[in-house]
Amino acid sequence: MHKLQRETMKAAKVLRKTIKQLSPRERAAFYRIAQHFPGGKTLLRWYHDSSIDAYLLSFPKCGRTWLRVMLERALIVHFGLEKVESLESNVLLGNPGPQMPTIKIVHDDHPQFKTPAELTPNKKTYQGVKVILLVRDMRDALVSNYFQATKRRNSFTGDLSSFIRYDRGSTDTFIRFYNIWAENRHVPADFLPVRYENIHADVERELRRILEFVGLRVEEDTIRAAIDCGRFDNMRKLETNELLQATGRLKPKDKDDRESYKTRRGKVGGFVEYLNESDIAYLNEKMRTQLSSYYGYQDL
Numbered sequence: 001m002h003k004l005q006r007e008t009m010k011a012a013k014v015l016r017k018t019i020k021q022l023s024p025r026e027r028a029a030f031y032r033i034a035q036h037f038p039g040g041k042t043l044l045r046w047y048h049d050s051s052i053d054a055y056l057l058s059f060p061k062c063g064r065t066w067l068r069v070m071l072e073r074a075l076i077v078h079f080g081l082e083k084v085e086s087l088e089s090n091v092l093l094g095n096p097g098p099q100m101p102t103i104k105i106v107h108d109d110h111p112q113f114k115t116p117a118e119l120t121p122n123k124k125t126y127q128g129v130k131v132i133l134l135v136r137d138m139r140d141a142l143v144s145n146y147f148q149a150t151k152r153r154n155s156f157t158g159d160l161s162s163f164i165r166y167d168r169g170s171t172d173t174f175i176r177f178y179n180i181w182a183e184n185r186h187v188p189a190d191f192l193p194v195r196y197e198n199i200h201a202d203v204e205r206e207l208r209r210i211l212e213f214v215g216l217r218v219e220e221d222t223i224r225a226a227i228d229c230g231r232f233d234n235m236r237k238l239e240t241n242e243l244l245q246a247t248g249r250l251k252p253k254d255k256d257d258r259e260s261y262k263t264r265r266g267k268v269g270g271f272v273e274y275l276n277e278s279d280i281a282y283l284n285e286k287m288r289t290q291l292s293s294y295y296g297y298q299d300l
Contacts, residue, residue, distance in 0.1 A: 053101040054130035054214050055188075056092075057108040059177055061144035062136035063196040066230055066266065068092070068105060070207060073229035075100060077222045101214040103132075109177070112145065112169040116176035123184040131188040132210060133181055135295050136196035138174050139271040139283050145169065146274075161279050171283065175290050182292035193295065200268050203227050232266050 056071075058064045072092055075081070079100055092103040109120050123131075146163045149156035156163055164171050185191045192213045199206045204223050211218055228234070272280070287297050 051102050052104045052129055054103050054132060055108075055126060056103055056105045056132045056134065058134040059136075059141060059174055060107050060112045061141050061148055062134050063199065063266075064105065064107075064134055066235060067134060067194075067199065067210075069235065070203075070226040070230035071103070071210065074207065074211060074218060074222050074226040075216075077225045078216065078218045101216065103214060111173050111177045112148075114173055115168050116172045119173065119176055119180060121180055123181070123187045126188045128189050130190045130192070130213065132192045132194060132213065133185075134194050134196065135178065137268070137271075137297060138171070138178075138287055138291070139275065139280065140196075140268065142171060142174065142283070143271045143274045160274060161276070164275075164279060164283060171286055175286060178295060179290075179292045182294040185294070195295070197268050203230070235266070 056064065056068070075092060092105065108123075111119060142164050143160065146156070146160050149163065149169070156166070158166070167173075185193075190213070192210065194206060194210060204227065207223055207226055208218070275283070291297060
């Protein structure tokens, strides 16, 4: 390791300890000023990389935005913060307090754009940190990804039957992505798989399990506030919020087409309304014979 890298890492560790003691306003001011000093951006990048306590990962369209909204509300209530609209950041609330865990949210490896062979086969990046992996029934997730590709990104022009057999960002990529994580689940400091279907079945239990995983025990009222914030009608309101729409991430392509919304339906098992019998049989066989049993989706 070069001397400059060693010195930068050393400075980043000192910086992390110092910044955690600042108020949110002081911290924001520090970030603005530090970027104008020589090496400031590099130092801040090292700081952010070294300050992450946990990652929330998923394949796209597995309910991550819904879970994020509930987790953010829980943190806001638990720490007595003012309401923060931070859906455009990849860190929950920007970690505004020294006691708040830093949770970074990413679509690991951007699998929606890759073939199975293009996926990274190891997860050394996540050594030493906790990982929450949000998973979902592949059949529901693929339907949602189809509408994401055709209604929001305009990256696919075929029908749904063609999409689930497409070699990039679809069935085979989905299976390989999940299998890689099943094989690498021992790499992070701790690993928590969370099933989308289990959140629907018992959202209170799953939220509490996730919060305890990152070191937080919260009151019942906090959980209830988080659940209320994550209700479907509130999620749809976020998509029609002009301030959030301005950034583009939540803006529907067509406000009169429900399939173009990021929050489409939030339903478990909705794939039966979109896939024909042949497509369902094809996916069922793929899940039964190729998907790791670790996730428990073989009992169809």
